[in-house]
Amino acid sequence: MTTSRSTHAAAEVARMNTFFPLMPTLGNRWARRRPWEGMRVAVNAHLTTLTAALMRELTLGGGEWSVCASSPATTDLAVVELLREEGVSVYTGGDLTNRHLSTLDDNPELIADVGFELLGTLLARRPEQAQGLRAAVEITRTGVTRLRAASLPFAVVNLNDGLLKSNLENRHGVGNGLWTSVTAITDMQIAGRRVLVVGYGPVGQGLAAYARAQGAAVSVVDRDPIRRLSAHYDGFITPSLGEGLARAEIAVTATGVERAIALEHLEVARDGLVLVNAGHGGQEIDVARLREVAEKGDQLGPLCTRYKLPGGPWLTVLGGGHPLNIVTNSGSPEPVLMQFALLGMTLEWLAQAALKPGEVLVPVSIEAEVAQLALNALGQS
Ligand SMILES: NC(=O)c1ccc[n+]([C@@H]2O[C@H](COP(=O)([O-])OP(=O)(O)OC[C@H]3O[C@@H](n4cnc5c(N)ncnc54)[C@H](O)[C@@H]3O)[C@@H](O)[C@H]2O)c1
Known part of the structure; x- marks a missing residue:
């Protein structure tokens, strides 16, 4: 059932996509390619309308998606409702570890994380699940610092130290x-x-x-x-x-x-x-x-x-x-959406790639592809 809150969130996403149509371009690509068909993917993220803009397009690429709210302080309930309406399993309640454990109950094969939080819980509380994880992505500086202190039984792609993130989003x-x-x-x-x-x-x-x-x-x-x-x-x-x-x-x-x-x-x-x-x-x-x-x-x-x-x-x-x-979900969303596009393109790559355990820097070729798609979205091709 569509609620007035979720309609409001959907309208906000649509407005963002009107002025910077990067996400819909990717959604069309993923709807054609279906990179995550038959896979389970978990995302730990701040549940803002920007995340909603990403998740809506990712789900067009097949697979089963779970989302964990990384903080109640940054959780927009309208986004929670919108994502649930679109078939995403969203975990918001309880304490952080309980949310992580509920998300891990969905047995993700790919994980996108902020702050190495979900991955940290996996290593500490569900080490046996590491075997079923193909790879993961980390988007923050804090998360990269934490992953470097951990012993990693799977590959984690570091998006934070790519060229796009520090030059644009941060x-x-x-x-x-x-x-x-x-x-x-x-x-x-x-x-x-x-x-x-x-x-x-x-x-x-x-x-x-x-x-x-x-x-x-x-x-x-x-x-x-x-x-x-x-x-x-x-x-x-x-x-x-x-x-x-x-x-x-x-x-x-x-x-x-x-x-x-x-x-x-x-x-x-x-x-x-x-x-x-x-x-x-x-x-x-x-x-x-x-x-x-x-x-x-x-x-x-x-x-x-x-x-x-x-x-x-x-x-x-x-x-x-x-x-x-x-x-406050404020400011210019474009750099964040570019980073989210990079996250999605990296997950597309990881659905196929077989990487050795450890930290992997996001390939420059993927960053360049996202930059070109962003230029196209800005009418600068
Ligand atoms: N708000 C957001 O949307 C957003 C977006 C991207 C990153 N971040 C976060 O912002 C933070 C900074 O990101 P960054 O890429 O600039 O990281 P960075 O590690 O490159 O820079 C942090 C700087 O803080 C300095 N520093 C550390 N402890 C200090 C202390 N006690 N006193 C003074 N200086 C100190 C370090 O020397 C370093 O120069 C990270 O936590 C990152 O996860 C937030």
């Missing part, structure tokens, strides 16, 4: 989208604000560049001297974290590391600081400790909460410290 997708969310939630204009970017990988570089393009005064903190030097030559001030937080009006994390901004850093922050996370997961800013010790908390609006540290500053957290552009 830099332009997050850089553009996150500031749109900040303005929508707070009504703050970014121009003239003192912004601190913590972590100067591709995500941080995009955040810094887009904030500067809007007229913010941007500083950058990174614990890696090479990244800090790059930030310096890109024209950003590079203070220590303490100095940066003491001056910034908005601080955004993009490190992939838990407690990159910890409680002791927050105690010396500027009064009124707005805290935003763009990195994977919800722990880069220690919001849990902040909530525990705060003497007051005000809900200023949806996704906007202010806390008062005893004897210290007022601090505002957006989106509960979860990656804000994903929580």
